[in-house]
Amino acid sequence: MLKRLTAIYDVGELKELQGLYLQDWPKHCVGFFWLDNYLRWLSRNPLINHLTFFTLNGDWRSDGLFILVHRYQLFFSNLSRQETPDLMTALTLLDWTGGFKVSAIHETHHKIFKYLVAELQLCLQREMNTIMYRLPCKEAKELQFKCPPEYYLDNVKLEHSELINDLWSARHPGSLKLIQLLIENNTNVGLYEKETGKLCAWCLRLQSGFLGALEVLQSHQRRGLGVIVTAAISQRIANELNHDVTALVNINNAAACKVFDKLGFTLQKGEHYFWSMCLPDNQSSISWPANR
Template identity: 70%
Template sequence: MATGLTTITDLAELRALQELHLADWPKHCVAYFWLDNYLRWLEKDPLTKYLTFYTLNGDWRRDGLFILVHRYQLFFSNLSRRKTPELLSALTLLDWSNGYKVSAIHETHHRIYKQLLAEHRLVMDREMKTIMYRLPCEQAKALQLSCPPGYHLDDVRLEHAGLINGLWSARHPGSLKLIEMLIEKNVNVGLYEEATGQLCAWCLRLQSGFLGALEVLETHQRRGLGLVVAAAIAKRIANGLEHDVTALVNLNNKAACKVFDKLEFTLLGGEHYVWSMCLAKTGGVLNWPANT
């Protein structure tokens, strides 16, 4: 039988695919949140650009296998994880010529990804291993939140995208546009100084559902502001979306670990994820226009 990538365009099918990833919750929550995020984006804007959902031979029902490509970003998953010859076949059929930023690769899928890079002589620019924290929805709703005197909480504004991108440890070619889309389309929280109106701390929700770009200006650090914005966005996600709250943290980011420990997030043992930048075959850089 011929093997080929097929696209999933029917929204009802995509929602059914998403529901498959509720099995053994929260085991497949990352894939669930990817699909949930982009289905929400499609509801707001049915003409969302550069967004494609793939599966292999149209058979997503058997193992929940899908590949999601948005701009230069690549997400992939299946339910069986270790039994993944079909996933390798599907990834091999993708066009890798322009490179990808591959996000939240589960450690059991990472071997497949590394095998693909080796077989196709693809070059990896950088890679980061992370640990996963989770706070169940009801616990997030119950978080106690107190904004310190002299500050107020509000949405992050689009005008702050450059500042956020400039301080983001995971910034990369094309990430300014990504930050703009996250500000416009996803839950976020900013902490502003009353006297000046300056944005001092912030946190965004990434497409994978994870809390991301959690940052406090250097001039305002050591005041507990990171804890405030993390608690605030966790409550917004839980109350607004009825979702658990998750975060991926770099193994060396002790400050972020302390924040999630204080908020009583649970560190999920053995749940390691990797994000990776695969360079383009031509030119050696991620080949994507930064503003599209």
Template identity: 65%
Template sequence: MHAKLTKISELRELKSLQELYLKDWPKHCVGYFWLDNYIRWQKKVTLKHLTFYTLQNDWRSDGLFILVHRYQLFFSNLSREKTPQLREALELLDWSVGYKVSAIHETHNNVYKQLIVERQLCLEREMNTKFYSMPCEKAKLMKISCPSGYYLDKVRLEHAVLINELWPARHAGSLKLIELLIEHNTSVGLYEQETGQLCAWCLRLQSGFLGALQVLETHQRRGFAAVVAAAISQKIAKELEQDVTALVSMDNAPAARVFEKLHFTLNAGEHYYWSMCLPHKGDTINWPDKQ
């Protein structure tokens, strides 16, 4: 009998799967946050292009799941090094479409890269990152110092185009992603009081990581990135009662300095990857309007 991918559709099963990822906290926190994000989203909005898969309906033994939302792909299991079942599940996925593979632990990324090479698929981009974290209770105590002439507020949907245009990770379909993050996740923007202009911002990604941390070029070198990063960290801790995490590209020294300044802990040796895997035909991934 051939193995097959099966869907996890029941909310109670997804919650039970999520609880498995509390094991050895915070080792598996990324898988926990992915599940937490989409469980919360599904309570607010109908996501027609969201599917959770596992292998042979057996997610209980090792927490194995594959999440596909639009073109976003995430996968995980608890054993990490023991990956035959994860490899088997990934082989059964439809690779004719193309995916943005996000926040994948390096042990899982090794399995994924082997599959990409064997299937002669094309990686358009790939990035290795460093992992920073801060416990919830510490984040609650962060001191927020808003500069004179500015105020902090959540990011508004009207700013999605601006944020997407300046996002270094921008790609076909990312505008809709930014809109979903603004609508459903924690965000913080720094606004100029006199003009109402959005000058700096930070969003919380589906993986739980802080993302799209950006400052307008006209307002850089004034410490604004640290202001919004501290503000969103405190907000996540107080409103969601969750730890705060951030990924920083290996070559992004300015961003690393922001989180070191805020006394985040660098989890040495913990690396996460993201990449763009193109469709078989080499076409550009493009899901701009679907959620």
């Protein structure tokens, strides 16, 4: 049979697919959170631009195989976490000419991805190896923290998107629009100075469920504000979504690891995830559109 990529348009099917990723929890939580994120976005706006869910020959039921493309971002998963011919075929059938930011690649899928990069002679600009921390929903709901009296906690405002993007360690061409989408659609927490109303620290929830863009202004560091913001957003995620809380940390970022250790997150041993920047054809740098 001729293999081809087929799009999944039916929301009911996407919910069924998401349900497959509940098995052996939390083994497949990342795939579950991707689908959950975009299903929530679709419930608010059924006409999201540049969003497509793919599978191979319409068969997502046998191994939960799906590829999710949003703007220039690419996510892919299957339940077997093996170098299956179907997963490799599906990835090969994608149009790679425009380049992708490939996020949260599990280490077993990373072997497949690296093979694909070699086979298609793709050019990677950069790649990062991260480790995963997790806090169960029940424990997140019970977190105890106290905001200092000179500050208050609130949602992050869209007007601060440029500041957040400018200080984001994963910033890249096109990421400002991503930050704006996350502020508008996902759980987030900002810590503000009462006297001035200045945003001093913040954290957003990424599409894959992970905590991201955690930052404290340099002028307000060494006051424990990063721990407070992380605790606050973790509790919100647990209370609002009834979800476990997860975070990916650069393998060499000792300071971030201390924050999650202090709050009782557990390092998921052996769970490594990668993200990669795959350049567009015939370009020496990424030029993804900021307005898509």
